[in-house]
Amino acid sequence: VIKCRAAVAWALGQPLSVEEVEVAPPKAGEVRIKIVATGICRTDDHVLEGYFPNIDFPVILGHEGAGVVESVGKGVTSVKPGDKVIPITLSRCGECSFCQNPESNYCLKCHFSESQCLLPDKTTRFTCKGKQVHHFMWVSTFAEYTVVPEFAVAKIDDAAPLDKVCLLGCGFSTGYGAAINTAKVKPGSTCAIFGLGGVGLSVVMGCKAAGASRIIAIDINKDKFAKAKELGATECINPQDFKKPIQEVLTEMTGHGVDYSFEVIGHVDTMIAALASCNMNTGVCVMVGVPASGAVLSIDPMLVLCGRTWKGSLLGGWKMRECLPKLVSSYLEKKLNLDLLITHTLPIAKVNEGFELLRAGKSIRTILLF
Numbered sequence: 001v002i003k004c005r006a007a008v009a010w011a012l013g014q015p016l017s018v019e020e021v022e023v024a025p026p027k028a029g030e031v032r033i034k035i036v037a038t039g040i041c042r043t044d045d046h047v048l049e050g051y052f053p054n055i056d057f058p059v060i061l062g063h064e065g066a067g068v069v070e071s072v073g074k075g076v077t078s079v080k081p082g083d084k085v086i087p088i089t090l091s092r093c094g095e096c097s098f099c100q101n102p103e104s105n106y107c108l109k110c111h112f113s114e115s116q117c118l119l120p121d122k123t124t125r126f127t128c129k130g131k132q133v134h135h136f137m138w139v140s141t142f143a144e145y146t147v148v149p150e151f152a153v154a155k156i157d158d159a160a161p162l163d164k165v166c167l168l169g170c171g172f173s174t175g176y177g178a179a180i181n182t183a184k185v186k187p188g189s190t191c192a193i194f195g196l197g198g199v200g201l202s203v204v205m206g207c208k209a210a211g212a213s214r215i216i217a218i219d220i221n222k223d224k225f226a227k228a229k230e231l232g233a234t235e236c237i238n239p240q241d242f243k244k245p246i247q248e249v250l251t252e253m254t255g256h257g258v259d260y261s262f263e264v265i266g267h268v269d270t271m272i273a274a275l276a277s278c279n280m281n282t283g284v285c286v287m288v289g290v291p292a293s294g295a296v297l298s299i300d301p302m303l304v305l306c307g308r309t310w311k312g313s314l315l316g317g318w319k320m321r322e323c324l325p326k327l328v329s330s331y332l333e334k335k336l337n338l339d340l341l342i343t344h345t346l347p348i349a350k351v352n353e354g355f356e357l358l359r360a361g362k363s364i365r366t367i368l369l370f
């Protein structure tokens with residue numbers, strides 16, 4: 001058992017509390033990782049706001065981390081102590097029919113399918129003040145040491161700077177892959193991105209890398225526009241500057257709507273606006289933002305009947321275990337600009353400051369260091 005620090009969420013709506021926790025050794029098929037750096041994603045904040053009622057407290061959040069393997073349980077062969085790794089939120093058993101389908105990045109045995117707040121064997125490795133503490137997405141990266149299933153670990157290049165590549169665990173890969181893998185943006189096309197957080201800005205980068213000639217970035221916070229332009233947006237617009245609905249504005253700007261639209265906020269009204277903003281016949285709309293649990297969409301079926309394609313994208317469509325090491329290599333070859341997404345770096349003790357920056361719209365990504 002290792003005693004170390006972790007940011008524990010004791011209850012909904014409360015600040016996190018940095019505590020000493022006990023982390024049990026990995027059981028068979030598990031890996032214990034020393035987390036070096038972790039990003040704060042909006043989804044962590046959504047949990048604290050009560051977006052997902054199936055989360056059990058107390059819980060250790062965080063799902064955008066990188067670290068070094070400390071020890072492995074029985075039967076673990078793909079990693080060894082000392083390896084640099086990224087724990088992945090979309091695990092890959094490699095055996096289920098979805099894992100074997102080259103088109104799919106979902107695993108039928110991942111935590112989205114099973115109970116989310118315990119490891120696959122339905123127990124926890126975390127204890128604090130004598131109480132059992134739950135896991136989050138099987139990764140819980142707001143702990144200095146965490147235990148994850150082997151099939152939720154991607155081994156990465158030894159040269160990777162962990163305080164940067166941690167963003168590949170969620171935000172960057174999710175957004176970039178939505179453009180590259182899910183929408184399959186074509187060169188010369190026009191794209192619209194709703195929401196310019198860390199994930200939306202990564203969609204901007206993906207559209208640029210795919211050769212889009214017009215990239216329209218949309219946000220109600222105009223402070224996000226400078227960074228969007230730096231990363232490839234050709235125009236930035238604020239829906240609040242117009243009397244008309246934003247879908248009408250975009251249709252007028254482009255003639256018949258954009259080729260590809262992306263919703264990266266997680267609100268039903270912007271999901272419908274994004275769908276209506278793309279070309280009625282050939283447009284593709286990709287849903288990236290996670291809605292509050294129980295949210296329901298109501299649309300005019302004609303929006304889709306005319307030929308539009310409406311798709312979802314989870315973790316950017318990447319088969320994370322295989323693709324993350326390749327994304328890390330691309331970063332090391334300076335093909336991906338993760339560094340521009342990092343606006344703040346704080347010690348774990350200041351985790352609540354990191355959340356405040358996100359809520360105030362002042363940060364894109366805050367990296368927490370242990």
Ligand code: COD
Nearest residue numbers: 042043195196197198199219220221264265289290314315
């Ligand atoms: N119109 C335009 N922009 C808006 C609106 C609106 N009505 N409301 C909010 N915004 C802007 C905000 O100003 C902000 O800039 C942006 O939308 C949202 O950004 P962040 O920083 O709050 O969020 P991100 O980018 O960290 O997170 C993105 C999601 C909210 C989509 C989040 O749910 C997510 O990470 N989704 C990924 C989906 C996935 O695969 N998840 C698995 C693990 S998270």
Ligand code: ZN
Nearest residue numbers: 041043170171
């Ligand atoms: Zn996330």
Ligand code: ZN
Nearest residue numbers: 093096099107
């Ligand atoms: Zn599987």
